[in-house]
Amino acid sequence: MRANVFKGKKHVAVEHVPDPQILNARDAIVKVTATTICGSDLHLYNGFMPGMQKGDILGHEFMGEVVEVGKGVKNLKPGDRVVVPFCIACGNCESCEMGLFACCENSNPTGWIPEKLMGHATCGCFGYSHLTGGFAGGQAEYVRVPFADFGPLKVDKALSDHQVLFLSDILPTAFMGADFCEITPNKVICVMGCGPVGQLAIASAKALGAEKIIAVDKVPYRLRMAVEKAGATDVINFEDQPLQETLRDLTAGRGPDAIIECVGMEAVGTGMQFAMDKVKQTARVQMDRPIAVRDSILACRSGGIVSILGVYAGFVDKFPLGSMMNRGLTLRTGQCHVHRYMKPLLEKIEQGVLDPSFVVSHEMNLDETPKGYDMFMHKRDEVMKIILRA
Amino acid sequence: MAKRNHTARWLALALGLGGAATVGYLVYRAKRGVSHLGPVTATVTINKRPREVYERFRDFTKLPEFMTYLESVEVIDARTTRWTAKPLGRGKAVSWEAETLEDIPGQVIVWQSKPDSLVQTRGRVTFELAPGSDRVTEVRVEMQLGVGKLGASSKLARLFATPQVKGDLRRFKQVVETGEVLRSDASAHVKPHAAQPSADAQPAPAVFVPNPPTAEKGLGHPLNTAIGGKGVA
Numbered sequence: 132m133r134a135n136v137f138k139g140k141k142h143v144a145v146e147h148v149p150d151p152q153i154l155n156a157r158d159a160i161v162k163v164t165a166t167t168i169c170g171s172d173l174h175l176y177n178g179f180m181p182g183m184q185k186g187d188i189l190g191h192e193f194m195g196e197v198v199e200v201g202k203g204v205k206n207l208k209p210g211d212r213v214v215v216p217f218c219i220a221c222g223n224c225e226s227c228e229m230g231l232f233a234c235c236e237n238s239n240p241t242g243w244i245p246e247k248l249m250g251h252a253t254c255g256c257f258g259y260s261h262l263t264g265g266f267a268g269g270q271a272e273y274v275r276v277p278f279a280d281f282g283p284l285k286v287d288k289a290l291s292d293h294q295v296l297f298l299s300d301i302l303p304t305a306f307m308g309a310d311f312c313e314i315t316p317n318k319v320i321c322v323m324g325c326g327p328v329g330q331l332a333i334a335s336a337k338a339l340g341a342e343k344i345i346a347v348d349k350v351p352y353r354l355r356m357a358v359e360k361a362g363a364t365d366v367i368n369f370e371d372q373p374l375q376e377t378l379r380d381l382t383a384g385r386g387p388d389a390i391i392e393c394v395g396m397e398a399v400g401t402g403m404q405f406a407m408d409k410v411k412q413t414a415r416v417q418m419d420r421p422i423a424v425r426d427s428i429l430a431c432r433s434g435g436i437v438s439i440l441g442v443y444a445g446f447v448d449k450f451p452l453g454s455m456m457n458r459g460l461t462l463r464t465g466q467c468h469v470h471r472y473m474k475p476l477l478e479k480i481e482q483g484v485l486d487p488s489f490v491v492s493h494e495m496n497l498d499e500t501p502k503g504y505d506m507f508m509h510k511r512d513e514v515m516k517i518i519l520r521a
Numbered sequence: 522m523a524k525r526n527h528t529a530r531w532l533a534l535a536l537g538l539g540g541a542a543t544v545g546y547l548v549y550r551a552k553r554g555v556s557h558l559g560p561v562t563a564t565v566t567i568n569k570r571p572r573e574v575y576e577r578f579r580d581f582t583k584l585p586e587f588m589t590y591l592e593s594v595e596v597i598d599a600r601t602t603r604w605t606a607k608p609l610g611r612g613k614a615v616s617w618e619a620e621t622l623e624d625i626p627g628q629v630i631v632w633q634s635k636p637d638s639l640v641q642t643r644g645r646v647t648f649e650l651a652p653g654s655d656r657v658t659e660v661r662v663e664m665q666l667g668v669g670k671l672g673a674s675s676k677l678a679r680l681f682a683t684p685q686v687k688g689d690l691r692r693f694k695q696v697v698e699t700g701e702v703l704r705s706d707a708s709a710h711v712k713p714h715a716a717q718p719s720a721d722a723q724p725a726p727a728v729f730v731p732n733p734p735t736a737e738k739g740l741g742h743p744l745n746t747a748i749g750g751k752g753v754a
Contacts, residue, residue: 136717151718154704156729184707186715203700203729222734223698225568225657230736237695240708243688252691255705258716265707265716275718277703281734474739 133521134271135500137187140178143501148188151267151275156203159279161215163521165292166193166269168503169300170326171442174396175260176504179412179419180444182244182262190270190519191217191257192300194292197283198273204280213283215276216469217300219255219266222281233466238278239264248445254466262444270500272521284473293488294480296518297331302487303472304440305331305393310472311438311463312389314339321345321378321387321430322363323423325353327490327516328440329393330361336391337362338485345381347374349399352513360489370401378430386432394423395441404449411448418445428455428462439464490516497521560663562644562678565690567658567697568735571648572627574658577697578646579630586726587692587702590685602632606640615640634673641667644678660693662686700732701725 134148151160169192174180176189194214197207207213219239220232227235235254239245242252245262255277258268267274276283286295305328312320320341322332325348336344342364346357349370357363367377378386396412396419399405404422411417427437428451437460455462479485492515495503503517567574578584581602585591592614595603605616617638623631623645633643644664651657665673666682692702702725707714709722 134717136715149718149720151706152722154706154709154722154725155701156731157699157701184713184715186717188706188715188717203731220736221695221699221703222736222738223568223732224694224736225566227734227736228568232736232738237699237703240703240705242691243684255703261707261716265705265714267706267716267718275706277705278699278734281736281738470736470738472739 132272133497134188134267135190135497136185137175137183137189138185141176143176143189143504145498145500148271151273153199153201154275155277156201157278157280158201159197159204159207159276159283160199161193161195161213161274161276161279161283162198163193163195163269163272163274164212165195165296166190166271166497166519166521167296168270168500168507168517168519170328170507171259171395172504173508174442174444176508177397179396180260180262181248181418182260184261184265187258187260187265188267188271189258190268191259192296193257193269193274194286194296194299195274197279200279206280207283207285211283211285212288213285214295214298214473215257215269215274215283216303216473217256217259218466218469219257219264219277220282220470221278222470227470230468230471231465232468232470234468241265256466270497270519272497282470284477286477290480291488293491293518294486295477297327297487297490297516298469298473298476298480300467300469301328301490301516302331302335302476302485303469304328304467305391306335306472306476307465307467308332308391308393308438308440309335309339309341312336312339312391312436314341314389316340316342318388319343319345319382319385319432321347321390321427322357323347323390323392323427324394324398324441325350325357325361326393329353329391330356330490330515331487332391332393332440333357333361333363334485334487334489338479345378345387350510353515356489356515374426375430382432386430386435388432389436389438390427390431391438391440392423392427393440396420396443398422398424398441400426408448417448419443419447421447421450425449425451428460431458431460433458434460436461436463440467491518493517495519560675560679562662562664562675562683563686563690564659564661565694566651567660567694568656569658569697570627570656571650571658574660574697575627575630575648578648578660578693579624579626583728586728587696588689589692590689604640617642639669641665641669641671641673642678643673660690662690696728696730698732701729 197211218233220235221237224236238255245253255264320336344363345365346363347367354366400422408420581594592605608614617640618635619632631645665675666678667673
């Protein structure tokens with residue numbers, strides 16, 4: 132089959148690789164009909180995530196048609212149309228029973244690697260380094276899906292791929308970020324970063340009843356979409372306006388009640404601190420550039436909530452713990468517990484309350500994936516979300 | 522003077538209590554029939570009752586499914602088992618016999634290799650309910666390891682066996698909770714391998730014990746209030 136594989140820093144290529152096979156009884160093989168490039172794939176592409184190996188198949192957001200099931204899978208059959216959660220969960224461990232599917236205790240066969248870096252193992256994820264299990268990803272013609280009797284969500288043919296594909300990752304991720312914020316109509320919500328997750332976080336905050344939503348980015352077309360499509364009421368371009376002061380002005384000095392950080396380890400900023408972070412990250416002294424997290428903590432209203440959705444891998448410097456502690460902030464974060472949100476969000480899509488398809492900007496053939504990575508990274512052609520068709 | 526009496530009395534009481542505790546501990550140890558083994562080698566928490574976890578472990582011949590260094594375990598009689606490790610490189614497979622010194626269903630298994638074995642090992646695996654739970658089991662392995670006449674030591678075990686035993690317990694948990702050892706495109710190989718399918722993946726252990734998921738999707742988390750879940754409001 133054809134698959135997009137990691138070749139090295141800023142180098143991916145579509146190659147012919149062996150077809151996947153059933154490796155466990157609870158596996159299914161899914162023929163990918165639509166997949167995407169996620170913002171978090173760019174962290175792998177740019178070489179900032181540890182644990183990548185040459186030849187790894189990338190991609191964790193995908194849907195398709197079941198073509199084969201293992202002997203332990205009774206709820207799926209060949210021909211079923213499914214969306215697959217990016218995080219792999221067994222459905223049997225204590226974490227899964229608590230609804231913490233992205234903390235599944237059984238889905239990472241290489242769990243000893245994150246144990247060394249992070250203290251405990253993470254769950255397994257598709258196409259996301261050997262830290263998360265070494266599972267081949269979804270930017271391919273076929274994918275092996277472990278615990279297929281638990282994860283994949285069957286979806287009706289009446290809904291388009293554009294409507295349901297993002298149930299795999301960015302819609303539940305964005306919604307969880309908003310869910311963390313305990314939204315009521317009188318709360319001011321700020322969304323840092325207006326990439327696809329940021330756009331859907333704005334839409335989710337709106338669906339949950341927020342009346343004032345401030346979108347922050349530096350790319351004009353992204354801020355435009357935040358207002359025109361997602362539902363932001365105010366925007367700040369942090370290259371033109373001082374972020375902290377503008378946020379204070381917009382909230383009469385209080386600061387936003389909750390901030391959803393949708394940026395991650397490759398944040399950009401202005402000034403000396405950003406330059407320092409970039410040098411430290413390049414020299415591998417610091418794994419992440421936590422600029423958006425710092426800004427969020429400083430900007431948030433006292434007693435407020437900072438909800439971190441951006442991906443971080445390791446250790447950071449200059450973390451404003453004093454601000455967080457003295458002003459009683461709550462920090463909520465996590466890889467999304469996709470299985471918790473998929474079905475309720477599918478219902479919201481069916482009811483027309485949420486429609487994530489507005490983020491789609493490009494469709495490409497799988498063969499053009501390398502071009503897609505380059506385009507997404509450099510934000511060319513007003514790119515928002517790229518859909519790949521095998 | 523009165524003050525010194527006071528101090529002496531406290532001292533006597535403390536010594537008495539300490540002594541009682543020591544005697545109590547020795548009695549407890551004697552009752553369990555095991556000598557002191559040293560620090561815990563590895564632990565794991567498993568979402569099943571101690572009895573079920575114990576029974577899966579007690580099925581010695583199936584241990585090689587998740588103890589990847591083992592070739593086979595044969596049961597010779599009620600107390601004796603024969604263990605064969607996979608050969609290292611081109612070397613010969615090593616075997617040793619072990620005796621089950623203690624076996625309390627749902628609680629503890631204690632083993633010791635025969636005195637004349639090349640591989641010297643002594644150990645204990647305990648199965649205890651997690652605090653406040655009626656179902657979750659804490660598994661602890663304490664063991665000593667050594668070669669020939671040097672005898673077994675817990676230091677050697679921690680140095681050489683801990684990573685292996687931790688991995689074994691991680692796989693044991695997968696077997697008990699999900700029915701089999703989970704494999705990924707990378708982990709299905711002995712040597713480092715990219716996360717892409719390959720034809721020469723290691724064959725899977727044939728055993729799969731159906732174990733349907735117990736978790737509920739979409740519901741049941743305290744934070745999950747906004748979407749109409751049954752979480753705590």
